[in-house]
Amino acid sequence: MANAGMRFGDMLARIAETGRALIGAEEPKALIEQARTILGSEGEVSGTARARAFLDAYRALGEKARLDFLREASTGLGAEAATLGAAVEKYLASRSDTDARALHIAAEPRSQELIRRLNRAPGAMPDLVAMREDLLRHLRDEPALAALDEDFRHLFASWFNRGFLELRRIDWNTPAAILEKIIEYEAVHEIHDWSDLRRRVAAPDRQLYAFFHPALPGEPLIFVEVALTAEIPTAIGPILAAGRETLEPSRARTAVFYSISNCQEGLRGVSFGNFLIKQVVEELSAAFPSLETFVTLSPVPGLRAWAGRQGIEAPAPDALGPLAARYLVEAKRPSGGPVDPVARFHLGNGARLERINLGADTSGRGEAQGWGVMVNYLYDLRDIEKNHEAFAESGEVAHSAAVRRLVKQAGQAGGARA
Amino acid sequence: MANAGMRFGDMLARIAETGRALIGAEEPKALIEQARTILGSEGEVSGTARARAFLDAYRALGEKARLDFLREASTGLGAEAATLGAAVEKYLASRSDTDARALHIAAEPRSQELIRRLNRAPGAMPDLVAMREDLLRHLRDEPALAALDEDFRHLFASWFNRGFLELRRIDWNTPAAILEKIIEYEAVHEIHDWSDLRRRVAAPDRQLYAFFHPALPGEPLIFVEVALTAEIPTAIGPILAAGRETLEPSRARTAVFYSISNCQEGLRGVSFGNFLIKQVVEELSAAFPSLETFVTLSPVPGLRAWAGRQGIEAPAPDALGPLAARYLVEAKRPSGGPVDPVARFHLGNGARLERINLGADTSGRGEAQGWGVMVNYLYDLRDIEKNHEAFAESGEVAHSAAVRRLVKQAGQAGGARA
């Protein structure tokens, strides 16, 4: 009897070959066929290998063929109509919880189960996240993809549940492969090179924390950069400056969250930021008992575009503060929340709009987005729950007396203008 | 301004206190109230802490109060009837995939979302697994718990998806805390003491592999014990014997899976065994290229009970082999599969019933369950997929010529008896 292990390899090789055959065909139809096979064979012996072959085949497709497959999967793998119809009948007859549950199951699109089964392959998660990235790239132009996107978002929210995330401090002893990704993913204040990075992770008064997930090893999901300072900062320049003096961390009184970046486009809609900030506050409180204030230094990315829509192209220097205050406190989306996305995030977390800083970001981007304005959102944990609730229920924006004065000024100016 | 971190601690303390208050009350109603609060507050600031407090409170309840809570959660947290009714209407009107998806979501019981939100607490998973253990203990007597059990099973199947499991070899360098659990969890051939364990994990011709999950650190989910041997074994005694001679593993031709134990009662119904055996075959094939045969040495736990139901109390020595063969190949449950649970598992994986060994397990338990009979299921990877399919589709039990002869003998004997 020949070596069965070798034959096991043979079997895997055969399945992999099928995968390659699919690849050769550049034929999304073949892939959908394969998907149906995977869905059809519960508990099948070679499920894991088949899922792996599928993912390899998908990855080998060109952009066009991938899109064809995704469209097909989004529209062609819904619930079984007959089964669902029967479950609906049954529920209507009884209105029982039991039949509601049966209905829930019957209504589950098969595409959701497909994603679950693909995830059985070893190392499947990076492929699945990449597949959703493909999908998101086309979503605006292809509303038909929304159904599959919903499946991804639902499953990712469950799989990337807070309980599975691991917080790690990133420092100068972190592997270069991860640090390189930090450079790449930084979305707020670009990291120019390794020296810039070193200043942000290796100085005693700088910290960087990231969430990781066991199924995406070596891939940060989100990270936050923190500066330990004496006072609440009024500008980003001094925080990032190359030659700045460092502060003995045991003497810091303020922790400044000066940059938060999501790393995985494919996980869009799965929210990590809220949990990250809160856990980092806990870590920092424990490590540096002298800290009294937890605050952000945040951009106001939508200010200039919004002002443009109000017909304001070049506000007078005096008018900029009030304008920003009005924008942040009063400008709302049709659906109710603040127009500004960064404001939405921090106010939704229960932070308070504390201070508006002019000339705080002199970079091209800072000018282009918000005339150089940056703001501090304060995480005062005595008020955070109250703020969150007021915001969630009535859209109320918590803000300091100083900001209130600016809003009032803006109102008067606006009145004057009117 | 006082230390905000301290105040953060204060907030957590306040929430924890609420938890303890619940505990004091021994009042499952209060817990259900708390569950509704957790469900009601999407994105809430203190969600993580509240989930932690809830789990602590639950753990502090007595058995009776826990059961009350579980019953309430199982029956009182179904889908919202009004929302679901509307979704049904809409679906019936359109029969569209989009509305089917909406229906899927509207029909989801809130108890499922409750479990997801509890899982946001740090270290929640062991609590959730323990909660389901509680539930399973009462399930037979309390059919009302089945609904909640379904939620757990669905979520655990997703969270303990194959892609998240980590295979580890357990050996003499494994922490004692884990080895102690191996001793405790061994369900087939009891491990008597640390010397017995040492023989099973530290000998060069013995291996033990387990699956772990990142959210249950230090807790094996399932493990398999393997003996490397020259031939397919006919009895368990020589494999477990204290003074046996070890085999140079590079000369082994057979890998024997002689014990498979599930460790987490709370994960019942989430299947790991199939994946485990296949990955271990891969590991062993790579590590020991001389291996040619992968086979089990398995008990026949249902034989004696089944024979009793046939009116056979003490089969003649000659009749035992044929009887066992008939039992394994022909005795079926009303729902179709083999009566014997171990047979169901291995045949379902695509293995073949290779040999029936008399006098193979002389322990009290071996006698009591199956008159000392043990069998070998052969994992021949050339046939495994074909076997699996024949079994899944038509219930066909793959078996060797030798077993076939025994079945035939049994038939003739049966004929004679009739």
Added chain:
Amino acid sequence: MANAGMRFGDMLARIAETGRALIGAEEPKALIEQARTILGSEGEVSGTARARAFLDAYRALGEKARLDFLREASTGLGAEAATLGAAVEKYLASRSDTDARALHIAAEPRSQELIRRLNRAPGAMPDLVAMREDLLRHLRDEPALAALDEDFRHLFASWFNRGFLELRRIDWNTPAAILEKIIEYEAVHEIHDWSDLRRRVAAPDRQLYAFFHPALPGEPLIFVEVALTAEIPTAIGPILAAGRETLEPSRARTAVFYSISNCQEGLRGVSFGNFLIKQVVEELSAAFPSLETFVTLSPVPGLRAWAGRQGIEAPAPDALGPLAARYLVEAKRPSGGPVDPVARFHLGNGARLERINLGADTSGRGEAQGWGVMVNYLYDLRDIEKNHEAFAESGEVAHSAAVRRLVKQAGQAGGARA
């Protein structure tokens, strides 16, 4: 051109074969020859492989052949007489420091350099430690081995220098392979089985610390067992008892070192205990700020033998305390230190003899060695340096007032008896 790496393997294989040839011969002379080759070829290409082959060959020898080799190495690999003679001449002529250094080098026995070169082999250290164990077994009967033993001790003292040692806490997460050695090496209060071990390492009020060295991975060098208690204990029984109540460690005021065991016979004479106790005091002080007292609970192993030499076979109960006090405080070796080896160790570290406990060790060994007496040595860090100096300079034994009273009683009794 064939694979050079394969050929590299060939070369190693050739050298290893030479090693095996030596083995075949059972010929210590051949080994000495090999030793001379190793000494003769500075920087030689195959030095590492040759050292490995040598160590393998030595290990394969029988006891007798090993002894022959060791005797030969001890007496036949001294300094080169001619070189040394010349260096002496030169030094006598100049009496310069430079010539003294040259003399130091010329007088170095070649056996010392042999050991250094053997240590170039990968994983050589366990072999060298085992070689010295062989040597020590014969040392008493073979004074000629003393020279080689000195080489070992000198080099081991340098290689196992405090700066290279790593303190690790041993607990229930430690690999079983190491825990098994703790059971084996415990030299004071035998560990009966794994349950006994578990009580000593896994209870919250018990700790076990060991020193490790990077060149002896997985091998503890020395370990100390610690109990956290409320008061200074008077007997060992309650500390080791199976059913005892555990103490919440944050409420402990006393740390009791109740067992210290050296593990490596081959490292005899290299002192670790002093450093271990002091570092463990530091660790415990940091981890448990409530600790106020650091004390031992120690046997008095030489008491009964010493009393026998004084003609005392069965002291009256009242007389036992005074007798033990007199023994520990006054009985001295010809060379000056206390007769009792445990007393020598702790008093030499600067501890104070605090209390004498009767009926403290009711085991057979406790009775046999010291009629059940145990004592507490107190590590009071205010006095430790002063005590050490007084002990080192004038042999003064620091002891408490209570012990002083017992000594006085003993004197009076002695006077009465005389």
Added chain:
Amino acid sequence: MANAGMRFGDMLARIAETGRALIGAEEPKALIEQARTILGSEGEVSGTARARAFLDAYRALGEKARLDFLREASTGLGAEAATLGAAVEKYLASRSDTDARALHIAAEPRSQELIRRLNRAPGAMPDLVAMREDLLRHLRDEPALAALDEDFRHLFASWFNRGFLELRRIDWNTPAAILEKIIEYEAVHEIHDWSDLRRRVAAPDRQLYAFFHPALPGEPLIFVEVALTAEIPTAIGPILAAGRETLEPSRARTAVFYSISNCQEGLRGVSFGNFLIKQVVEELSAAFPSLETFVTLSPVPGLRAWAGRQGIEAPAPDALGPLAARYLVEAKRPSGGPVDPVARFHLGNGARLERINLGADTSGRGEAQGWGVMVNYLYDLRDIEKNHEAFAESGEVAHSAAVRRLVKQAGQAGGARA
């Protein structure tokens, strides 16, 4: 009774204060005094803390004060004259091995023991290595330091013995703190930035290996950079080029050691390179069985200076190869070895001078040192031992037929010129 642990801290604090007092004084005499205290108190309680304080005090000294201390330690801590005199007498009387050993010990300079005792402090080794760096900086101008340097070299050779070294592959998952040191320490072909480094460690056909020592964590001792190639390379440019095509490593037939850098100036004279190359050959052979040739691509750093001494300032293009061949094969130092230091190293390891490549290093440095010439030394393991021995005994330089022809040409040219 107050917390003894705190008091232990007090004691350490007191000793540390003494250290700071020394610092204040900027007084090397005080340090020598402290050194004598450390030497005088065998087994002293606070030895570890005292050594730590000493090292801190030394580090706080200015350059001048350090030099004063080193000079004093080198000249004032020799062997005790009286003891040594007596040991000499004794030896002269007996000429016995025993008395030779006693002489060895009596002649040991106390400065050696001082270094051993300093090494008892936690984390002492980096301080000791730095101390020797100081010493080496002044050694040329201060021959009196040679004695202390000898102590360091002797002890470092023993402590950094091959058996204690750990080989690690450096790649893109290595902590940035270590990679940064690789950039800093590269001594042959400068690493310009992180992208350059990434090309050298992260490409599949590039490898970098380093030796580490447990007492210098995070500090490479020496490293070698390896390129996997099809053929023996003739120039360094293509190996370092940014846009080059990578080679599938399983198809490589040649491993090229293109850069070897010692990292620790303070360990000068302790040889690692020989061991490193050989172990890396072993690692590569095992990992890439297709490798057939192990070769260097090495600079000829002394060529141009040597030619200048021969009066050759600008050799004709045709003459450069023969000139380099003559230099490498025939130019010897008064003490016998080749003039070229790189040649000395590889030939001493048993390599063969295989090929001379013109225009191989077009960097400024390559031109300045050797008119752009680089050479390949071949590690052919069949011949390595033979080569080494011929080189060690008679200074014979192993070289290929091609090199031999160049040498002959050079002779003829030389003859012509003469």
